[in-house]
Amino acid sequence: MANCSASRRRFLTTLGWGAGALALRGLARTTEAADKKPNFVIILADDMGYGDSSVYDGWINTPHMERLAAEGLKFTDFHSSGVVCSPTRAGLMTGRYQQRAGVPGVINADPKVAAHHTGLQTTEVVFPKLLKQAGYTCGIFGKWHLGYEKKYNPLYHGFDVFRGFVSGNIDYASHYDRMGMYDWWDGLEHAKEDGYSTHLITRHAVEFIERNQRRPFCCYVPHEAVHTPLQGPKDPPVRGPNKAKGRKVDAKRAYREMMGAMDDSIGAIVAALRRLGLADNTLVVFFSDNGGTRYGSNAPLRGGKGTVWEGGHREPAIGWWPGRIKPGTVTDQLCISLDVMPTLLELAGVPVPAGHTLDGVSLAPLLLEGKPLGKRQLFWNGRAMRDGQWKLVLGGRGGDGVGLYDLSKDIGEKTNLAAQHPERVVAMRAAVAAWDKDVAAGATRQPPPPPGAVERPKRRQAKKAR
Numbered sequence: 345m346a347n348c349s350a351s352r353r354r355f356l357t358t359l360g361w362g363a364g365a366l367a368l369r370g371l372a373r374t375t376e377a378a379d380k381k382p383n384f385v386i387i388l389a390d391d392m393g394y395g396d397s398s399v400y401d402g403w404i405n406t407p408h409m410e411r412l413a414a415e416g417l418k419f420t421d422f423h424s425s426g427v428v429c430s431p432t433r434a435g436l437m438t439g440r441y442q443q444r445a446g447v448p449g450v451i452n453a454d455p456k457v458a459a460h461h462t463g464l465q466t467t468e469v470v471f472p473k474l475l476k477q478a479g480y481t482c483g484i485f486g487k488w489h490l491g492y493e494k495k496y497n498p499l500y501h502g503f504d505v506f507r508g509f510v511s512g513n514i515d516y517a518s519h520y521d522r523m524g525m526y527d528w529w530d531g532l533e534h535a536k537e538d539g540y541s542t543h544l545i546t547r548h549a550v551e552f553i554e555r556n557q558r559r560p561f562c563c564y565v566p567h568e569a570v571h572t573p574l575q576g577p578k579d580p581p582v583r584g585p586n587k588a589k590g591r592k593v594d595a596k597r598a599y600r601e602m603m604g605a606m607d608d609s610i611g612a613i614v615a616a617l618r619r620l621g622l623a624d625n626t627l628v629v630f631f632s633d634n635g636g637t638r639y640g641s642n643a644p645l646r647g648g649k650g651t652v653w654e655g656g657h658r659e660p661a662i663g664w665w666p667g668r669i670k671p672g673t674v675t676d677q678l679c680i681s682l683d684v685m686p687t688l689l690e691l692a693g694v695p696v697p698a699g700h701t702l703d704g705v706s707l708a709p710l711l712l713e714g715k716p717l718g719k720r721q722l723f724w725n726g727r728a729m730r731d732g733q734w735k736l737v738l739g740g741r742g743g744d745g746v747g748l749y750d751l752s753k754d755i756g757e758k759t760n761l762a763a764q765h766p767e768r769v770v771a772m773r774a775a776v777a778a779w780d781k782d783v784a785a786g787a788t789r790q791p792p793p794p795p796g797a798v799e800r801p802k803r804r805q806a807k808k809a810r
Contacts, residue, residue: 381560393636395643408611416664439685443783458793463491472502518584576601631661652728
């Protein structure tokens, strides 16, 4: 009894040794449960529209997403930090605007383009590294798209396991990227593995959870679905040496099947958590990396992928944690993908390194206690911002002049109120200018491209790279 506290010794003396020992073991189990670090599963869709899933009254039935939302929390004002693939992923990994990491745009698949040679530098502070230092095992299964060269591989960013691809998209069946390169990896090496990419991602994610069920883990599942090429599980390859020739695809049918496979993946991962007795100690977060394309639906929003209209960055998003998140909760709090990292760190009890500042905020009080986050300002590419209910859009792609919209009454951004609120426009434009200056100051510098690399891809190539 030498190691017992004074209060525990008095407790044992009062009850007698036998009963006291049993009580002590009970207290020990309670303490162990309270001290156990939560697990994390982050599931990221690719190019999924706000109006695709039946969770958001969309045109595709997604029963597993529906159950996830019914048992957890549905966001109605959750946003990606970027409007295309790579930027949002850089923001997610760092908890900071992607401009600070030098990844403001798509990392291109074409080696002749300068943007191909950029990536998320290993000097960045990312959540897998911090979680790993706190005893977590971290795995990524699916799409990386934060650097084609091996020096940018996920294993150099704190992940212990990587199964998936490094490019923006691959053939779901043959695993070749749009440049004709085979792109399926096991860590730092190519791996020959047959199967539909969504199914492989799911299988490896579930196996990772099974292997690490007795230790804290973070499982990052960035799906390829529903990014092009449009291929359902039974469709033939459209890239690689055995590609089908002259194939015509029913876009709606293929897209629906791709969504279905991803929905089944969510169901399989959640089922594994239940089967292993991990559900009550695991936070699952699901959202999309940017708005949908013409093959899906962003209804009732304006615009889509690549634009700074709401359809380009307002995302379907769900948080699930049985026993911790109140079932059937719906929140209209303004949130962004940058909030994921600070949320994980707070729940894991991991401090942000001294002198380092995150742009996101922890969603833990909102998820677990329903507490509001307070008024926020959010920014997209220096071309749009939110200030509470107000949205400012500044020219460029997806914008026509200066637009001001009251999203509390006009989620479709149909009525431009800039002329009625000139003072607000001036103030918000000043905030955008200040943000531009802030994220540029101290931003990570990317290495120079090789001689002969072009700065901008051709328009057709730019579309394929996303």
